[in-house]
Each structure stands twice: as C-alpha cells, then as structure tokens.
Amino acid sequence: MASSDDYESLPESMHPAIHMAAGALAGIGEHCVMYPVDVVKTRMQCINPDPHAKYRGIIHAIRQMMANEGFFRPVRGMHVVASAAGPAHALYFSCYERMKLLFSGSSQVGHNPIANGLAGCFATLFHDALMVPADAIKQRLQIYASPYAGAIDCLQKIRQREGLSVLYRSYTTQLTMNIPFHSVHLVTYELLQDYLNYARTYDPLSHVISGAGAGAIASAVTTPLDVCKTLLNTQECCLASTGGPTCSVPRGSPGTSMNTVATQEARGLITAIRVIYMQGGIPAFFKGLTPRVLYQMPSTAVAWSCYEFFKHSFAGKPTIL
Template sequence: MSQDQKPLPFIYQFAAGEYPLDVVKTRVQLQTGKGAGADAYTGMVDCFQKIIRHEGFSRLYRGITAPILMEAPKRATKFAANDEWGKFYRKSFGIQKMNQSLSILTGASAGATEAFVVVPFELVKIRLQDKASAGKYNGMVDCVVKTVKAEGPLALYNGLESTMWRHILWNAGYFGCIFQVRQLLPKAESQGGQVSNDLMSGAVGGTVGTILNTPLDVVKSRIQNSPKISGYAPKYNWAFPAVFTVAKEEGFSALYKGFIPKVLRLGPGGGILLVVFTGVMDFFRKTLNP
C-alpha cells in the first residue's frame, strides 16, 4: 500500500482476506461424485490451483460484494440477538446469571434469528461462486434480478430452513464454547490478557461450531444452488433429508467437504470476531457511561 492511500475499513480487509477460502469451500461442497479434469477438486490446495490456472486469479473474488454487504448486519444481528435472547431466557427461567446450558440455548436462538438476515446474500454468493453459472450472471444485482424474474421473489429465501440449522448449530457451539473456555482460562489481569482470552475463546468456539455445522453447510450450498423449476422437485430441498442423501450416495466424509478452508476462516475468525465485538462494546460503555 502506498503512503498516500487510506486503509480500507476492517470489514473490507477481513472479507477480502477470507473470501478466497469461502470460494474454495463452496466449489468443493458443490462437487458431487469424483468429477474429471478442471472440474474435479481433490482438496483445498488443488481447488485453489485449478481455479487460478483455468479461470484466473480474479475468480477467487467473484461475488465478494454480497458477503461484504452482508457482513455488518450479520455480525450485528448475531451479537444483538444473542444478548436479547439471553435476557429473555434468564427472565423466563428465573436465572440471574448465564450458565453453559443457557449459553447454548441463546446461541442457537441467535443463529435462527441471524439466518433471516443472511439467506438472500448467501444465495447470491453461492450462485456467483459456482463455476457452472460463471457466464450466467454479470454480478450481484444481475443475479438478484434474474433469480427473481425466473423463480419469483421468494426464491431469494431458498434454503432458509437449511441456513437456519447451519446457524443454529454454529452459534450454539460458538457461544457455548466461549462461556466454557472463559471459565477455564485464568482471569485476565490486563487489557492484553483479556484480548488473549477472547481470541482463545472465540477461536475454540469457531472451530467447534464449524465441526457441528459443516454437514448442514454442505447441503445448504447445494439447496441454494438448485433453481426452482415449476413442476420439478429438486434433488436437494430440505436440510436433513439432503444430509442423508449425500451420506448415502457419497459417503459420510462428503458431509465434511470444504471443512479445511471453512475452519481456517471461522476458527481464527471466531476469535477475531469476539475481540472486535468486545472492544467496540467496551468503547460504547465508556463513552455512554463516563
């Protein structure tokens, strides 16, 4: 970066840095069977190499506008919903402080809430990342227009159920682990210690959440990439029937396609996310309550 260039906001840098991993994850998840040639990916590195070799480096950033626009409302909804559901459940159950069970329950509820925000963005992103649709859409807006025109406005919420399950499982694992790991770690004696604890807690939470939700993420990608055609029942339609179909036809390991690039994003990313959120909230508390 040159001296006179202004740095991009963190959200853009973060999205740009992790996005190629997301493209690779989606390509591997959409692959059925063994495939052949440039369309067959044996793993993360092979997928990276073939995309760059056959499609060009820029293909790793195709569709990035959708997740950038999604990032802020998604993260805001995640933590705000988790906080509000926590208040609701504590009041409902007459519990003063959070515990492990409540952390998992509030995380799951926050995940379900978050899904309503992210589904249209995810659908557009998946369709732009798929190699088969590379020449079908010119960009995010074109994808939205053509999808609505061909399948109706509700098509933008195709895959809502599977997305809800994906976010329920990830958030339950994420917030549940954050609570538990924080209890196990030594109490921070400084701001630096608090940051370290949050990085560790969030990274463990992100990793566990990814282990739990990857099978639902695989079928969600396939469901959202299946256009709605009148009179035709798509092969992948509902989350858990699709999970059983993938396991039966491709083996259990197919449910973890794209796991490595996914966990590389969401493991460390979960720690960074928690540190950023905690820092912003502390700033607001000091500002509003000097």
C-alpha cells in the same frame, strides 16, 4: 468474582446501538478476512462438480482459480456477503447480549451455558433472516463457471426464472445448522473464557483463542448440514455450468453411476440428505470439512476480537494495545 474492569455486560442503560455497531464491524471483518477459503469450501461441497473444479487442497484451489479464472476470482461475491453481514451481525450480537441477560436473570452471564445457548438460538433467527438470501447469491457466484455476470444479474435471473422465494429455500436448513452451530459456538466460547479469562477483563489473546476454538468445534460438528445448504443454494447453477443433472438420486447403492439416475430436485433438507447420500454415501456429508474449519477458526477469532474490542471501546474503557 468479576473485577472492576468487568465490561462483559454493558449497563442496561447503554443504547443497543453500541452492541449493534460492535457486531456490524465484527461481522464484516469475520466474513471478509477468510473469504477465499469459503469459496474453496463451496466448490468442494458441490455435489456434481465440473471436472475443472476438482482440487487437491486449499492452496491448490486458490492458485488454480487465480491462474485460470482471474486474479480476483477468489473474492468474487465478497461484497454481497459483506453488505449483509453488517446488519445481520448487528442484530445477532445485540439480540445475544440482551437475551442472555434475560435468560440468566443476572449480570454474571458468562457463567451460564444454558442462558448463552438459548440466547444464541434466538439471535440466530434474526441473523439468518438477513444472511440466507445473501448466502444463496454468494454461493452461486462462487461456483466454477458461474452463469451470472454479477450479483445484480444473479438476482434478476433468479427472479425471472425461479422466483425470489428460492432465495429462502435453504432457510430451514440454515436454521437447522446455525442454531446448533451458534449454540455450540457461544457455549464453547463462554466456557473457554471461564477457563482463560475468568475475571472477564478485556484480554485480546483469550478472545482470539476462545473464538478460534469455538469456531473450529462448532463448524466441524455442523459440516453435514452445511453440505446440504450448499446443495440447496447451488443446484440450478451447477446444472447450468455442467450441462447435466445436478441433483440426482441413483437407483441402488451410494455411488451408483450417473447414467442410472432419476433426476430429483432437492427442495428441502430431507431430499438434500437423500441426494447427497446416494451420490457419495456418508463421506459426502463431510466434503469441505477442512476448508470449513480453517475458514471458521480465524473468522470467529476475528469476529470475537473485533466485537470485544469495540464493545470495550464504546463502553469508555481504555484498550490494551
């Protein structure tokens, strides 16, 4: 039974702006706190990386970027994702809170995994509609020897050379990845809360542990789809920076020499899977697994901690410091 301090579901009379404000602040914190690790993940997932962009690990990669490309190189493009993360997460969390109430038919929504999973699916549709274009620009700025001077230059060149529709080329892949990601993430978070914080009081430590655990599990199982998304978002700029074919389907077994390839641009999830498999076999789908998990664990811990803190504060409850 929930205690008198149960704030898990704010009153139905509470304005949706409460959830939106809490979600926006949580989203900005989530994406900014571990952004350099996200840069490393993108570079490690590049299907045909520049020889100068091969790293032994996360720390080595960040040091190399700072030494060879400038001190602020690991945070290049962060403003793009931060500007989109606020409104995207505002929609995400407000939709999640409302939809899980609708699907559960009860105020005790923390104990209904099916309702939480379905709510996460619907929330993802709104979230990704805003985040996909920002993510495409961000990843083009993150790669080694990016041909763009900045976010505005990137957007202008995309419009002139490829058309703005290319910004949504990975949308289907993003949804294919994020719907299971957020479903697993939210269900895991709520299940961990059932175990660590059954009374559903404001408990910062349980929110941190539950958020980190949920992020780690969800990010690990969806890494192959994240690799596909990175390919779809970065293939043209990888081509520009390396001077050679980026998305190539070898004739033969995985790992065939690049000298025997037939160039094929990946336009969707199926061709992206084919390109990645022919370039490196099954292991290629797990490139960047470690930085992805290490990025998501603290990021989701921060997101849930911030969200629960602001939700608790906006509800008029005293906070625990």
